[in-house]
Amino acid sequence: MANLLVNHGLPLNLALEEISYYRDVIGEIIKEAAKNNDFSLDAFYQIISHFNSIVDNAIQFVSKSYVKDYTEKINYAQYAIDELSVPVVRMTEDIGILPLVGDLDTKRAQYLMESALEKGSQYKLEWLIIDLSAVPIIDTMVADQLFKVIAGLQLLGIEVVISGIRPEIAQTMVNLGIKVEEVRSFSSLHQAVQYTNSFTGSLM
Numbered sequence: 505m506a507n508l509l510v511n512h513g514l515p516l517n518l519a520l521e522e523i524s525y526y527r528d529v530i531g532e533i534i535k536e537a538a539k540n541n542d543f544s545l546d547a548f549y550q551i552i553s554h555f556n557s558i559v560d561n562a563i564q565f566v567s568k569s570y571v572k573d574y575t576e577k578i579n580y581a582q583y584a585i586d587e588l589s590v591p592v593v594r595m596t597e598d599i600g601i602l603p604l605v606g607d608l609d610t611k612r613a614q615y616l617m618e619s620a621l622e623k624g625s626q627y628k629l630e631w632l633i634i635d636l637s638a639v640p641i642i643d644t645m646v647a648d649q650l651f652k653v654i655a656g657l658q659l660l661g662i663e664v665v666i667s668g669i670r671p672e673i674a675q676t677m678v679n680l681g682i683k684v685e686e687v688r689s690f691s692s693l694h695q696a697v698q699y700t701n702s703f704t705g706s707l708m
Contacts, residue, residue, distance in 0.1 A: 592623035637668030
């Protein structure tokens with residue numbers, strides 16, 4: 505029941521209302537059976553207490569299952585969003601672009617590494633341009649992760665070019681002691697594309 509509600513985007517209270525309805529219906533059946541069989545007050549109380557305990561357990565079970573299924577669905581959706589937020593776009597047969605938009609945190613930086621290495625190898629790229637034009641700022645941990653991505657790509661034989669580095673990001677890299685001269689960087693994506701094209705002979 506909980507899984508059905510989550511998959512259809514329905515609220516938990518629908519299930520709880522259904523359980524409450526059956527509590528009332530079955531409660532009436534128990535009451536009538538108690539009257540017809542001349543149950544003692546103690547016997548009737550024990551039956552009702554046991555019945556309510558079963559229903560309460562059912563409510564708790566459905567609620568926990570709903571929260572679990574809902575959380576899994578949200579996590580899956582977030583994973584899909586994170587994957588889409590670091591797309592490797594194949595520009596030519598040999599050149600790919602990884603345009604990053606918005607803030608980069610450590611979690612998203614991890615997706616960045618996975619996506620860049622996987623797609624770079626899958627597409628058999630010779631060059632990958634990592635464009636940071638739309639990234640407002642990068643902290644030291646993410647900057648360090650970014651250059652681990654670059655190192656991983658280079659181990660795969662993929663040359664990396666960075667474009668659109670903002671002054672704040674450049675300052676962070678300098679503070680980290682990262683040797684940016686080992687990676688070619690350009691102020692604009694257009695310049696980076698021209699540079700990579702000059703090596704591959706691709707036409708844009």
